[in-house]
Amino acid sequence: MSAPPRAVLFDRDGTLVVDVPYNGDPARVEPVATAAAALDRVRAAGVPVGVVSNQSGIARGLLDAGQVEAVNARIDALLGPFAVWRWCPHGAGDGCAYRKPAPGMVLDAAAALGVAPADVAVVGDIAADVGAADAAGARAVLVPTPATRPEEVAAAAERGILADDLLGAVELLGFGA
Template structure:
């Protein structure tokens, strides 16, 4: 016969459950986020690149991200990296590239990326995801939303393929197509219909800034000295 659980242990478990179900009243409110595809959107697409010297920001990307960060958005990179599954590069090589990318955004534009989500898996023979995270699946966006307190309904995914648009929509967010030539197949469906499309980051930032919730503006005014 096993002993009944100690009452103190029970108490602790109860407390844990309660706080999980009812976050404290002063918990930070959910924020809108920009989910950013890396290759062909944030940086020029160099297939399977892990050489930091070949990193080139898309024109206007750094400035646009700085603006959107000032407007209160969380900035989260979400990137399919099937090169890991294919053995084209190692996790350590990719981590080094990511470190340089984040450092350069900070040093050159004052941009702090709030999160990076990577899918290291490959697609199947027909190009479909074999996991829950490879875009067009929404797994990376949903995981990031939990981690960073993101309001998905007030968020945007931007990427250079319709898979990015679809991932945004599947997560319950808006999907913007960044027209840099990355999309070549143009398989259409309602989920893959972009809410907007841009070929320059400044116009994209204008679009999002104009649509950020009124609540955000009110809060910014309330916080102002």
Template sequence: MDAVLFDRDGTLVVDVPYNGDPAAVTPMPGAREAVARLRRAGVRVGVVSNQSGIGRGILTHDDVGAVNARVDELVGPLEVWEYCPHEPRAACDCRKPLPGLVLRACRRLGVEPRHTVVVGDIGTDVEAAAAAGCAAILIPTPITRRDEVAGAPVVASDLDEAVDIVLAARLAPLSAGGLT
């Protein structure tokens, strides 16, 4: 296991819809410790996030950058940030569940997708991981649908358990979509 790519909203930080205010960033419980544990173990860490507020005209790239910088201060540092600025109907290849963000983050980190885990809170995070050839861990939140939980290859109760799974998997082979 060489890298973990986290979803931002609902996974590393409390989801505030279309957040452009760094002061509104609140880390999820255990987020800073989870990132630190991975870094101590030599696992590269980054973020892959849909930010459709840009495409909808609600946010600017500067707004997203300021929020991401605040996340880095509170949780990080994170080595790579990739986000999709497009609205859901846009014809892009980066919006999760498509693999573009994940593949770009892997290239920037210099890691193979098959040695990477995507950790997120909804089905599109899991689908993006599978489409890119990565493993996936779902951490359900109140917005996670039951069918997404049922369809996830690996489910963790929180970030601490997700990191436990990742670190244990460093000793075991990976399969696309989940950890084996």
């Protein structure tokens, strides 16, 4: 890849923290194994980090905004500080331009950071994360989990945007060892 990005946005569930479906309980937040080290490496380079996350549990009536904010606060306490948090409460069928794979969240986070979308990278665990990056004109890295579909992994591997873990993702982005 080219020079390191000027900002890195991470998906939340399944990427920064172990995915607990529709988690509204901060006590259930568990960072993934290499999250702290990867974030430290990016921050050490003086590059801001943020979070972009779909939270369709709100649209489904399984969570409320306060629960999402409480979980986000716990993540910030464990892995932060994050320069920007953006999340979308809508469901897949709501037609929201903010919800990944639409570019709205990435564009908004980039603007809040004062960085052009082309100078941003998005790291996530599913095709919606890669799609949001692509739609915004940002770079993408896929870090698969057991929930990632095989065709998503294959497509990322073909594009050279596949990493085994978050540390590998930030290395791929130019934040070397």
